[in-house]
Amino acid sequence: MGSAARDDIEFRSVTKAYGAVTAVRNISLNVPKGAFLALLGPSGCGKTTCLRMIGGFEQPTSGEVLIAGSGMNGVPPYRRPVNMVFQHYALFPHFNVEQNVAYGLRQMRPRIPAQEIKRRVGEALEMVRLGGFANRRIHEMSGGQQQRVALARALVNRPSVLLLDEPLAALDKKLRSAMQIELQTLQRELGITFVLVTHDQEEALSMADLVCVMSGGAIKQLGAPQDVYDRPADLFVADFVGKTNHIQATLEADGRTLRLPDGSALDVGAERNIGAGETTLAIRPEAIRLTPGGEPRGEGFAGTVTHRIFLGSSVEYSVSVPALGDFLVTADRSTDEGQLVEPGQSVRLGFDPAAAHLFPASHAAQPEGNTHGQQT
Template sequence: MASASTNDIEFRSVTKNYGPVTAVKDINLNVPKGAFLALLGPSGCGKTTCLRMIGGFEQPSEGTVLIDGREMNGVPAYRRPVNMVFQHYALFPHFNVEQNVAYGLKQMRPRIAAADIDRRVAEALEMVRLGGFAKRRIHEMSGGQQQRVALARALVNRPSVLLLDEPLAALDKKLRSAMQIELQTLQRDLGITFVLVTHDQEEALSMADIVCVMSAGRIRQLGAPQEVYDHPADLFVADFVGKTNCIEAKMEADGATLRLADGSAIPAVKRVATDEAIVAIRPEAIRLSRERTAHGASFQGVVTHRIFLGSSAEYAVNVPGLGDFLVTADRSTMNDNDLVAPGEAVFLGFDPAAVHVFPASTA
C-alpha cells in the first residue's frame, strides 16, 4: 500500500484544537514525492501546527495525517521517516560539528557500527559543503555554517521528508539569499520532500515549487509560485503574497464597467457576484510617467515618497479621490534622468487586463 502512494504527505480533513481554540480547520493537502512545499502565512495561521503534525510533535484532533501512504496518527516523532531543522538550529554547544551530526545515528536501535556512523557523517558534511569542519566547535562557526550543520544532522538519518521551521530567519539578508539557493540545490540533488514554514513571501516564492497560503487555520490557495502571485484566489492572497494596490469600486449593471471611488471607470475584465468590489493591481503593473499615456486606464497624482532600491525605485503616489498608490519602476527601463522626485505631478497608467477584481465582502 505505501509504495503505491504518489504523495509523501497527505492531510485528510485534519483539524487541530487547543481547548476552545481551533488552530487548523478541516485541512486537505497532498504533497507529491520530491516536492518543495512552502507553508506561507501570517503568525497564528496554522502553518507551524501543520508542520508539527507532520513531524509527530502534535497529533490531529480530527482527521488523518499520512506519510508515504502510511497513517501517522499516534506514531511518535522518533518513529516517523522525517527530520526537522529548527529556526534556532538546536545544536549542542558542547559538541563539535562531527558529534552534533552523529548524535541521531548513535541513538538508533539496533545500533549502527561506528565505522558506518563515521562514513555517513562524512557524507552528510560533504553534502552541505562542510567537509573540513568536522572537529570545529559550534561557537566557532558562522550563522550560515551552523545552519548547514543543522541540515547535515537532519539529513544524516536519510529521512523521507525534511521539515524546515523558518530556518533562515536568524540570517542576514545576503546570507539568507545564498542559503535559499543552497537549499534549492540540495533539495534537487537529494530528491526528497522538503516542507518549509515561513511568513516571508519572498522566501516562499523563490524556493518552493508548491506554495500553500494559509490564514485562520485554513488553506486559501495552493499552487505553483507564479500561479499564486499572478492569479491570486482571493483578496487575502493578493494582499499577503507580494505588494498590491487595492481600490474600492462598484460593478455597473452592465457587468462590463467598474466605477471607482473618484467616479472614473475602467473596463471590468472579470465580473464579481456583488456590486461592491475591490480592484487590486500589482505595483510593477503600473506605468509611471510625466505625460498621460494614450492606452489603458490613466490617473493623475503627485509623488509623495521615492525609495531608491538600486535595481528599481518605488514610488508612493497620491491620486485625489483614490488615495495612495505604490508603483515599482525597473531601472533597466530608465536612466537617472527618469527618476521622479517627490512633489512632481505624474500620470499612472495600466492595462485593465492586469487588474484583479474581488468581492468587497471577502476583504
C-alpha cells in the first residue's frame, strides 16, 4: 500500500510479448502522482505498448500494472481511472463540440442527469479555453481547436491519469509549440498525472518533468529532462536525446589521459566511471567553441567549415577536422562567437573536457571519424 500514497502508475517486472516478438522486456517503473511523464524512443521501442497497457488496451504477458496502488491486470479500459487522447483525436464529425465532449458521460451507468452532463461539459470546455464553442461543428474548427476538444472529452470523465498518444504529431510547428505550452499549463492547473508518448525528443524535454528513454523494449534512462540531456546514461541516450559528436579514442592506464586519433591527448580528469581502453568521447554541439582562423599552433583543433545552417538565434556549422572527422557545432548569435563564418573558412574548435561524456566503445559508435546524432 506504500506505493498507493506516492505513485499513480507502477509497472512491476512487466513483459509484453506478441508471439515470438517481445515488445516490452521486464520493465519496472514508478510514476509519482501529478507527474508529467514522457515515454521517449524510436519506433518499435515499446513506448506505445506501455501506454496501451496503462490504458487497458493491452494486457501484460507477465508482471503487473498498478494504478493508484490497485492492480489493473485484466481490468478493461472503461473500468480504469484513465482516459486517452489519440494521435488523430478520434472525434465524431457528425457531432458538434458539446456532443463530442459529452459522449463518454452519456455512456455511463447509472445514467448521469442531463443537467449534470451539461455542467461538466461546460467546465471541461472552459478548462481548455473553448467556452462558447459548444455548438461549433468539428469541421469548422482548426487543428489546435480539435485537439483541445479531444482533451476536453478526455478530461470530462475526471480521470486520475491522462494518456497522450503523440497528440501533437498532426500539427504544424508553430501550433505544436503553442499546444505544448497549453498542455503544460493544463497539467499544472489540474494536478493529474499525464503520460505522453512521443518520438520527438524536443517535445519530451520541453513538456515533461520526467523523461523515460526506451530502446528495444527496455528503459535506458529515467530522470528529469535536464539530467537525461546533461548526464546521459549511455551512448544511445546521448545520441537519441539531442545531437552529439563522437570521437573514437583510447583512455590510457592513468584513467585521465585520452589519446585521440590524430595523436593528441586530452586530460579528461580522474573521476570517470570507465576503464582504460577503447572509448567513445561524446560532446554536444553547443559545448564546442568555434573561433575563426585555423593557425596550426593555436589551441584546439584546426578545421574547415563545410556547411552552415542559419537558424535565426543560432547557427549550426559542419566542420571537417583532419583525422577526427566532421563536427556539428552550434553557435549562439547573442555571443561573440555568434558572428557568421563562411563555408570554406578555416576555424579552430575547442571544448572543456569536463563537458564531454566518455562511454565504452560500442557498436552504436561508428569507427571511422566523427558522427553526430540526429534530432528525431
